[in-house]
Amino acid sequence: MPDIKWITNNSLTKPSHQNEFSFAKVNSVQQFHAGFPGYAPTPLVSLTSMAQSLGLGGLYVKDESYRFGLNAFKALGGSYAIGRYLADRLGIDIAEATFEVLTSPATKKKLGEMTFVTATDGNHGRGVAWAAAKLGHKSVVYMPKGSSPERLKNIQREGAEASITALNYDDAVRLAADNAQKHGWIVVQDTAWPGYQEIPLWIMQGYTTMAMEAYQELAAQKVKPTHIFLQAGVGSFAAAIQAFVLNAYPDAPPKVVIVEPHAANCIFRSAEAGDGKPRFVSGDMNTIMAGLACGEPSTIAWGILAAASDMFISCPDWVAARGMRVLGNPLGTDSRIIAGESGAVTAGIVSLLMTCSDLSQAREELKLNSSAQVLVINTEGDTDPDNYRSIVWDGAYSSPV
């Protein structure tokens, strides 16, 4: 039996915040991003041969490694949140806060230079640093202990004052909040907690550009997804997509499955506890899925996922490694996808659900069969290139099945 745990949500309800992810709101987020230099929809790759081999009707991968040339989806959140914040400070609507307006001399004169601060495993900080620099502001970024030096360099390259701390992720978030208070900086954190809701909600709304693109790209191929697998750290990314798909496919929303590493499975544990309250994981949370190594669910995200997601899965690191190899070694005429650890775990779990007899009950419960049109999102490319090679070339974290 592979060491994979899953739990079904038997009490689905309408989540709070669903209206914040309406079609109209998500449309306006996409308009905002479309005005940014370098914006282009990321590819939606159809893995036809893989779907056939696994016994699925279709398997689609939205490849966010192409997002703004930053190798991960995260800049969508930081850029929209900073844009919303600046629009508020200017007293204008986000629809008027175009890139040209936000970077104009008049805006600079009115607002001066601000400092945005955040804590990150890598991708979010790189996105905040990139967005702050593009909009003419400063950024400070704190990383948890054990963070990849390559990821640190990528953040510094975007102009941030960035460092690796001796803290775990959740404590690095607290450091960012404390220093913001001391120095008058603005916290742009991708997780909500009691009393800090507005900016994380904007970040979540920012993520929905990728969901709208996927919706448009699938519609162009006349495909309606039946299943979406989403990886979770604090859950903001997954919850944003979850809330949007309820609005995008109101008559028959796709089943949504949330996937986490065992070492940081706070959403899974919260679902397992079954009382609606979030549960925390503490300590170092050692996992190769650095982007998912978060032990405290975002309060907004947990509310949405608890109400609306169909299944929660907790899995070991080798599932992500398998996903990286599966996507990097395509079948037939399928395209090759370079996926990092946090990006690949959902492809890894789909491949296992379809082939591993020990998981047949989960497969049947989800109705994953030849009628299923499955969407996964590759949320990052090879953001840790050394680890990418050791997994894909040398077979590190090999599958025990």
Ligand SMILES: Cc1ncc(COP(=O)(O)O)c(C=O)c1O
């Ligand atoms: C590559 C990648 N995928 C997924 C996630 C998960 O996002 P969230 O923390 O909002 O659940 C992250 C978070 O940093 C990430 O970097």
